[in-house]
Amino acid sequence: MKEKFNTLPPSGFHEFSPAGERLRHQWIDVIRTSFERFGFYPLYTPLVEREENLLAKGGNPKEVYRLQRIHEDAEDQSHSGMALRFDHTVPLALYVARHLNEIAFPLRRYAIGPVFRGERAQKGRFRQFDQCDIDVIGFEKLSFENDALMPAIIIEIFESLKIGDFVVRINNRKLLLGLFEQVGVAPENIKTVLDIVDDKEKVPEDVFVSRLGEYGLTPESIKILTDFFAHTGEANQVLVAIKDTAGNDTFREGVEEMTQVLDALEAMNVPKNRYRLDLSIARGLDYYTSTVYETRLIGHEYLGSICSGGRYDDLGYKFTGKPLPGVGISIGLTRLLPQLIEAGMVQCPSVSPARALLIGVDDAGRAAALALGQELRTQGIAVENYVEAKKIQKQFEYAEKVGIAFCLILGAQEVTDNTVQVRNMHTGESTTVPRTEVMGHL
């Protein structure tokens, strides 16, 4: 008797439909190809790291999953203190620490794979999700032209994925911090004011202004801020317009770094409609120290940023003992893809990768179908042999259900004539073609 089991995945863990999973593969292939085309290479580190290392670099102990064998045995203590990674950055920092003297800097690595966070389960929040990351890590220094390569890669990827119109928003946190210094935001309010700025586009202008007023800013200061954020246009023009807004070192550094980024983007002939300088984006103050990125799908802003990242001063000094600046981006595939499928913005492929289903209707046909299947595969065509004893109608139904476009039918007559019946499953039409010409009909 069937026993009572709950066969659903645990809360916060999910499956993809077979067609969705094939789309996920296609996406990962595109993303990986783009990463490699820019000279990034993969580093493989395990999904499991030492607990103390994960906690030392931002791991939230309420979200990090520790491993424990269901039945511990006292004589083997080698399983304690291990936990699942929650991002790709801590494993990268640990890798760099292990191989500091062998690595050719700047290190250009990519990582595509699952990370785990023990979050409260809710729609669209996953406890296991794929992140696709690239990072360039410099030894002590790192040119800001790397910060220009990131939007170029994002643009190549999302153009290849054909998901519609999008724009990469670039900013530099130093512009914001320098501006705040200029207008007198108190140090203890910086984090809150940054959040207000980051949320600017979500609220009407008067709400934005009144929120700023709560943090002791004068009307003149607020005017400087609202004027600053009102700039629009091509990135270079915006930068020229705001470059003298503040006179402190932080702001000047921000202008200089952003100039290098925009000059490099221009040198690369990256299309100007694909990126802009958005002075209001802030992102993760705690980690990013300079350039930051977001990517928005035009007309689908509710999706949030579909690819984000930025520059940081310190990959992991506590592990490496060296100041290693880096810049990177991350695509959160597991959140993005189901949303795009649901919104009808991307199409899933067929379930089966096979182009044709080979059907033998009698003993001679079955043997011939096995032979033809192998021949077609040798020529690089994915085909499936249906080898169960079922009525031909059932075999057609199978082909339709898994999305196979053609059925190739063989029986004693076809074997004698050296032909194949080719049935187009879309139109339902069958034609008899010489065996040697089957390839051309698929």
Next chain:
Amino acid sequence: MKEKFNTLPPSGFHEFSPAGERLRHQWIDVIRTSFERFGFYPLYTPLVEREENLLAKGGNPKEVYRLQRIHEDAEDQSHSGMALRFDHTVPLALYVARHLNEIAFPLRRYAIGPVFRGERAQKGRFRQFDQCDIDVIGFEKLSFENDALMPAIIIEIFESLKIGDFVVRINNRKLLLGLFEQVGVAPENIKTVLDIVDDKEKVPEDVFVSRLGEYGLTPESIKILTDFFAHTGEANQVLVAIKDTAGNDTFREGVEEMTQVLDALEAMNVPKNRYRLDLSIARGLDYYTSTVYETRLIGHEYLGSICSGGRYDDLGYKFTGKPLPGVGISIGLTRLLPQLIEAGMVQCPSVSPARALLIGVDDAGRAAALALGQELRTQGIAVENYVEAKKIQKQFEYAEKVGIAFCLILGAQEVTDNTVQVRNMHTGESTTVPRTEVMGHL
């Protein structure tokens, strides 16, 4: 100050070198392409399943890793009872149970990814390792021609991977069990005698005979067994030679099933030197019920089986409530690949996927290098821009270290002349070529 952290992966978890990881990617691409060419499609299930489901179907509680947040909080109990998968089969059975009414049978799925076992740490044993599995699952019945497709796939994969000479050994457990019945192996000794048979090739013939003698077999019975296992030659000839050794139903079924498998292999024109009927292989008695496979690298038998599998009667009746027979194979990539690299049997690619490193020697050259880099990428060539302010010799060293074959050098002179210096990093030779002809020199 650098703090004291042990940055090594936990015991039993491992990293790949960057070049090794690129080889692993290449292998997975080959394996996946072969799987898909035979019409298999991927199912994505999470790495985490319900503990009770894993334990219900073969999970060893001393080896299954349970998840536990480092800091539990009492108000969220939704994280309990979850554990890491230890194979791809239990998740498949659970998937099938969830989707029994939607699945088009026979289900042909592949799974490539990590599984976890809390084994005692020792060389060559990993606690996280990649398995590449395919399985065909039938609804109530499943033709034995599927059992012939498995060796065909194994052969396609290992020929594509160019790892040298190999052979797929095929057997049917019913042949062994029928034979044991015939010669009077007591039911309580079957498991032990199967193990003795499975180990036959590891010991001299006289040791084999004396081991069999310990289980109450008469000299006549032992003679039948040794004669049986002495058969060699082409698979079909061996089958003809042994087909009347025993007269019971089990043995006859084994002969009949194996006949179908070998006939189908012959129909597919699978090269006969690539497979053989090896009457002594037994493999996992508990799970496999009929056809079994092993794959050996000729001259490297110490590696053990590099791809194994077999047929089973019951994918997971306790989950599905239906008799679902299946046949599948599995490649243990994580154990195999480092062994082949170490033995020099496969070559790792370069660390960097980039074909060329673009170097700008002055401002004009740097801008031109950024532009040329994008152009080459658009044409599908992987290239890297070196954008750090380093002496050119350091940039060459970088290219050598990550295995980039060419450096493309641009300065004001090249920009004026519309040329590029192409330096072959292998020969050290440089040539100046028109910018439009760079592609042809890579």
